[in-house]
Amino acid sequence: MNQTPSSFATLCAAFQSFAKQSPDAVIIRTTGGGQEITWREWDRRVRRLAAGLAALGVSRGDTVGLMVANRPEFHLADAAALHLGATPFSIYNTSAPEQIGYLFANAANKVVFCDERFLTRIQEVRGGVEHIVCVDEVSDVDGVMTLADLEAKGDPDFDFEAAWQAVEPDDLATIIYTSGTTGPPKGVELTHANVIAETDAVRVLFEANPGDRVLSYLPSAHIADRVTGQYFAILFGIQVTCVADLTKLGEALNDCRPHSFFAVPRVWQKLKAAIDVGLAAEKSPAKRRIAEWAIQTGIRAARAELAGEISPVLGMQRKVADKLVLSKLRHLLGLEQAKAPSSGASAIAPELLEFFWGLGIPIYEVWGMSETGGATTANAPGQTKIGTVGKALQGMEIKLAEDGELLTRGAALMRGYRNAPEKTAEAIDADGWLHTGDIAQIDSGGYVTIVDRKKELIINASGKNMSPSNIENAIKAATSLVGQVVAIGDNRSYVAAIAVLDPDAADAFAKQHGFGGASPAELVAHPEIRAAVLAGVKEGNERLARVEQVKRIRLLPSSWEPGGDELTPTMKLRRKPIAEKYAHEIDSLFAESPGEDVLQP
Numbered sequence: 100m101n102q103t104p105s106s107f108a109t110l111c112a113a114f115q116s117f118a119k120q121s122p123d124a125v126i127i128r129t130t131g132g133g134q135e136i137t138w139r140e141w142d143r144r145v146r147r148l149a150a151g152l153a154a155l156g157v158s159r160g161d162t163v164g165l166m167v168a169n170r171p172e173f174h175l176a177d178a179a180a181l182h183l184g185a186t187p188f189s190i191y192n193t194s195a196p197e198q199i200g201y202l203f204a205n206a207a208n209k210v211v212f213c214d215e216r217f218l219t220r221i222q223e224v225r226g227g228v229e230h231i232v233c234v235d236e237v238s239d240v241d242g243v244m245t246l247a248d249l250e251a252k253g254d255p256d257f258d259f260e261a262a263w264q265a266v267e268p269d270d271l272a273t274i275i276y277t278s279g280t281t282g283p284p285k286g287v288e289l290t291h292a293n294v295i296a297e298t299d300a301v302r303v304l305f306e307a308n309p310g311d312r313v314l315s316y317l318p319s320a321h322i323a324d325r326v327t328g329q330y331f332a333i334l335f336g337i338q339v340t341c342v343a344d345l346t347k348l349g350e351a352l353n354d355c356r357p358h359s360f361f362a363v364p365r366v367w368q369k370l371k372a373a374i375d376v377g378l379a380a381e382k383s384p385a386k387r388r389i390a391e392w393a394i395q396t397g398i399r400a401a402r403a404e405l406a407g408e409i410s411p412v413l414g415m416q417r418k419v420a421d422k423l424v425l426s427k428l429r430h431l432l433g434l435e436q437a438k439a440p441s442s443g444a445s446a447i448a449p450e451l452l453e454f455f456w457g458l459g460i461p462i463y464e465v466w467g468m469s470e471t472g473g474a475t476t477a478n479a480p481g482q483t484k485i486g487t488v489g490k491a492l493q494g495m496e497i498k499l500a501e502d503g504e505l506l507t508r509g510a511a512l513m514r515g516y517r518n519a520p521e522k523t524a525e526a527i528d529a530d531g532w533l534h535t536g537d538i539a540q541i542d543s544g545g546y547v548t549i550v551d552r553k554k555e556l557i558i559n560a561s562g563k564n565m566s567p568s569n570i571e572n573a574i575k576a577a578t579s580l581v582g583q584v585v586a587i588g589d590n591r592s593y594v595a596a597i598a599v600l601d602p603d604a605a606d607a608f609a610k611q612h613g614f615g616g617a618s619p620a621e622l623v624a625h626p627e628i629r630a631a632v633l634a635g636v637k638e639g640n641e642r643l644a645r646v647e648q649v650k651r652i653r654l655l656p657s658s659w660e661p662g663g664d665e666l667t668p669t670m671k672l673r674r675k676p677i678a679e680k681y682a683h684e685i686d687s688l689f690a691e692s693p694g695e696d697v698l699q700p
Contacts, residue, residue, distance in 0.1 A: 109263075110334070111264075115263065124137060134171050148249060150255075163210050164211035169316055188206055192662075193663075199224050203227065205286050208227075209228060218233060232248075233245055272294045289514070298331065305438065307337060312357045313332075313338070323444060327361050364444070372604045397458055405485060446569070449576075470513045487546040488548070489546060495510075498541075503539065575639075577638035580605055580628065581635060583659050595652065597684055597688070598655065600622060629654070651688045
C-alpha cells in the first residue's frame, strides 16, 4: 500500500481504506496479546458505537470527552466520534475534579467516556454532561451506561457511510488541552487537515509502514501519544500496543519491540538508569569492565561518526563492542528494531543522547507544541546535529523574532484556542506566525537550538542570562540518582538547586550499599547517597560555564509525580508553584551559614 497520509482528505477516509484493505490485520492490542482487535473488529465496533452516539444526539461539530487510560477502548470511542464528525478530546487521568469541570465547561461536551476508577470524579463535576459511558463492565450505577449499552442504543438503519463521508478536512479532529505550567489549560483546536499534515511530515522521520509496531503509553491527552498512538494507526496502519500501567513499560517494550518509539527525556533517563543499576549489580569485575569498555567505545564511535570522522580502528572496535555487549543491551531494552526512536516535549542532555547513540539506539531529538500539531523541527537519519532539535519539517516554516523568540507557521498549525479569540490573537500574528515562547538559535544549516522558555530564563544579580534547563540537564545526565532538579538563581549572586531522588535508582543504590528499605528521609540524609549526588553535581558542573555552575544543592525527601504540585502531566516543571511550596528550603540555599541539609560541591 503506497498511500501516504496526504492521500486522504480526513482521518475517516484513511480508516475506512485500511479497514477494507487489511481487515484481518491486528491493529490494536494489549501487552502479551490479552486483547487483540483487527481492522474488521475495530470498524465493526466503531460503526455500532457511532450509531449509539448518534442516538444520544451527538453529531458533526459536537464534542465528546474521554477520560480513559491507554487501553483499546480509547481507540474505539475516539474513532467512533471521529466518524460522526464530532471532536473527541482527552482528559489527563491525574486531573482533579475542578480541572475536569473547567474542561467540560470549555468543551461543552454532553457525553464522556471514562474508566470505572474515574467515575467518582466525573460524577462530582458532571455539569452539562448528559451521558456517562463507562468502558468497564459496571452495573447498577445511576446515570451510567456501558459500551454494550451504548452499542445497543443505536438505530440499525443509521446511515454510517453518509455520516463519515460528510466529514471535511477543516472539521476538528481533536482538542488538546495544554497541561500548562501556569494558569488554566488552553484548548488547542486541531483539524483533520492539521493532523494529516503533521503525520505526513513525520512519515519520513519514523520510516512508518503498515504492519509496523508502536507503543501507546503516554497520556492520550498528550499530543505525542495522540499522534503516535492513534493517528499512526489510522493513517499508517501501524499496530498499537496499549500500556495502561506505566510501571510496566519495560515489560511492554520487550513484548512489542516497537519500530516507532517516542519518549520524553525522563523515560530515556529511566532506561539509562536501568542499565546503570544492572552494571553496578554485576558481580563479575571482568564482565563489568568489558561492559563499561563496550559502552564507552560505542559512545566514542558515535561521536566520531556524527562528526564524519570515524577511523577504521574505532569502527572495528565498535563491531567487537556491539557483538559482545551493545546488541545485547538493545535487545534487553526491547529497542533493537526501533528505526528512528525520538525524544521531545522538553530538553534532553546531549550526553544522554550520546549514550544511546553509543548503544546503537540513535535518538532523534524533535521539538514541537500542541499548537503545531506535534513535531515541528526534527533531527533525522543522515541529518542530525546533537544539541539541536533539527530542521523544520515538511510544510513548516521557522524564523526568529528580534528578541530571539522562535516563530513558526505551516499546514499543521492549530486553528486556534477554543473559545479564546484573544489568546489566539496573542499567539498567532496577522501574518500567521505562531509565537512559541521559546528562545532559540538557527544556524547556517537550518538546525534549531532551543535556549529555553522565554519566561523561564534565569537572570542573576549581575544581569547574566542563563538557561535553567541547560543546568538541570547537566546534573541529571551526570547521575541517575537525581530524578528531578530545579535550578534557582534569578536575582541571586549564584546558582543553587533543589532536587528529588529517582525512587528506583535510589532504592537500587541503597540495596547495593547495604541500607535497603530506608525511608525517603533516611535516603536523602545518608552519607553515601549525599556523596554520590555531590559527585554527580561536580561532574555536571564541569560541563557548565562557571557562572552557571550549581554552588549549593538540597535533596528533598519526597517524590514528584506527573500531574502533582511540581510537575505537569507531561512532566514539565511547574516552577512558580515549586518556588512557593519550597520557599523555606530555597531560602536555606542562600543563607549566609547553610545548615547540614545543604550540600556544597
